[in-house]
Amino acid sequence: MSPEAPEIPLRVAAASAALDAVEGPLSGYHHETYVFPLLAEAGTGFQGRWKCREPRANLLWFDRRCFESEERLLYDLQWRIDVVPEVARVGGVDLQRFIEGSTLGELHPSGEAVPGALFEQILGLFGQLGTVTASTLLVERRCEPQDRAEEGDSAGFLERLICFTEERVYEENLIAYEGLFADLGLDADAFRQLRKRVAVLRDRPFSLLHADLHRENFIVDPNGKLWAIDWELAMFGDPLYDLATHLYLMRYPQAQERLMIQRWCGIVEEIRPDSSQGWCDDLPRLFEFKKAQSVFTDVIREPQSLDVQGKLDRQRLRRAGWKLRGC
Template sequence: MPAESESMGRRRAGEMSAAPDEVEGPLSGYHHETYVFRLPAEASVAEGGRWKCREPRESLLWFDRRCFDSEERLLTELRGRIDNIPDLIEVEGTVLQRFIEGDTLGALHASGTAVPEREFEQILGLFRQLVAVRPRSLLVKRRCDQRDRAPDDDSAGFLDRLICFTEERVYGDNLPEYGALFADLRLDPDSFNQLRKHVAGLRERPFCLLHADLHRENLIVDHERRLWAIDWELAMFGDPLYDLATHLYLMHYPLEQERRMTERWCALAESVRPGSSRGWREDLPKLLDYKKAQSVFTDVIRTSQSLRLAPRVDRDLLRRATWTVWDVLSRGARSLGVEKVPSVSVIESALARWLWPRPAAARRGRGRRRRERV
């Protein structure tokens, strides 16, 4: 690869690597451009292994609120409290995370399939440790303003701040580019009023540390079948039931295993901090509905972006994108107050208009021709 075409992350990884030609990456991932490599033998690194060098992707849209100023600082503070999280070292002023050798849980057991009991129990063990970490027990700088932090136990306030982030940063900030598409999909500012009504009345629960992104690609199974949790960038303090809701929404367990995870999580959460599962029968569906509503906006943007970045958009690609949008909108419609989900043909036309907007002159000319025919 010519030097001028290399990213900063790739160049940095090559400079630190024992064998620049063996640098692996960039790895798949939305938030970062990640490269994996071995350090030179003279580097004083215990146990060897490979390490990750990461750079934030340019022009990245953030769809989730971030709480902590530094993921690396958080991982340092969690050492001894949370098992099986990546080690950290600093080399030449760059903090590296150890690369966990193994396979993602998703590669071994695809979305929608059951998770084996050994890994299932380890996920529960991770939740047990997360619930035990209280907000005042970690000395990690936060990036969010004090006014954006709900008081401990205020689950309703916690969720409202997440809704505000989706409304202002995901929907509002992207209106200049996606406003017409949102409108075609019957999404408007009143959607958030409807969402707030739909999820109102959450019970109070004692806050704890949340990973907030525990899905199959963020869980690594090593060669000894130990389960490792990676990508802690979205971690935050908040309602423990929200972490369960996010996990269930992203994991797509079979129904029976989802039921078991819910029951086991409630039992262990109560054993660690009484009140952590208070009102779960009423509140878990509300939190799941928020995740569905949030996904409407994030998936519409991501799906439309994928079309714009595709080398060529044919009818098949456009139709697949259309079904993706239809599916996510169908699941989130009720909580957003969308009484009738647009048909597949309407969504396809909306995506096409967004992707290939007609010049204003052409639209005016088409209008004149119509008037002349009348």
């Protein structure tokens, strides 16, 4: 990036050792991310490159968020979860260490098996997440206490996620996308059907969930260590929901998916009994919610991606059509 690039935020320019050393903005839906080495005087004791994340303007949020600050959450997780990037406050700005390496998706794309050593590290992360509960992690949360499901009420937890999708994704965008929703056979009855399905979820003790563990949110460093990034959707809730989201997004081969479920159940049960209770019946129900959530969000996201500098990108149109067809 050239030194005079006007899009570099002022706080990034002030902390970076040199403007031409700033990399970014890196691709991402929720944020623009800038990576840079710190000024010598600002970065005393902080080696390597760091990243600053700037929220994108006029962004539609399709997922419920629990915590006021991702960085504040990561500060409190530093000594509890060992795959969390280091966080530091420099010049009044919270920065995250940039993990040098490749995403798991770059190394092993969707549909491929994950090598054993990395697979074990993912299981280890689930184990560490299971030890973190709302009573042991006192981080400021966005939602009011009355808007949180009671401890262990898995059906109530998912009901709040359904409400968010119905109100913030479907209803708030109905005027703009009513015709498209109708053409695809999507209406409010879908949420009624979802509620019927999830009302019978079994109760499971709540723990911390990453809620977005997919191949692009895992970074493998040069030493083979797996790091989990992008914790902005983390929440407290039903641990089986975290597993369902992970399986839905990872697209493991069937044999490895079965192994993940088996091993996950053993790990979470040892940490907190009943954490996998009723998984055989409830996992398919949670998959149904993830599919429905994806349909409604993709119906909005995909049309937005078609306008490139005021022109219809027909190649993107074909990709969007196939994506929606596959939902």
